[in-house]
Amino acid sequence: MRLFITTLSLFSVIAFGYALAGYGSSLFGNAINLEYVIGGLSAGFFFGGLAMFLWYRHRKDFFDYDDNSEA
Numbered sequence: 001m002r003l004f005i006t007t008l009s010l011f012s013v014i015a016f017g018y019a020l021a022g023y024g025s026s027l028f029g030n031a032i033n034l035e036y037v038i039g040g041l042s043a044g045f046f047f048g049g050l051a052m053f054l055w056y057r058h059r060k061d062f063f064d065y066d067d068n069s070e071a
Contacts, residue, residue, distance in 0.1 A: 001058050008051035015044035 022036025055062070 001054070001061065005051050005055050008047050008054070012044045012048035012051060015040045015047060019044060
């Protein structure tokens with residue numbers, strides 16, 4: 001599960017990079033590529049949210065401590 005969550009986090013960073021690439025194309029005189037920006041932001045938030053959700057659900061597997069917050 002750790003590797004899967006790490007891979008999802010990596011995908012979110014790559015997707016946010018696509019969003020920056022779409023926005024950064026305006027620096028070279030081109031129009032802002034909205035397909036890259038919208039697709040990158042939506043995929044980045046999706047993968048990041050999924051990674052955080054899975055990490056939250058399986059956090060007891062990652063740390064060795066007694067969680068008394070449920071009591």
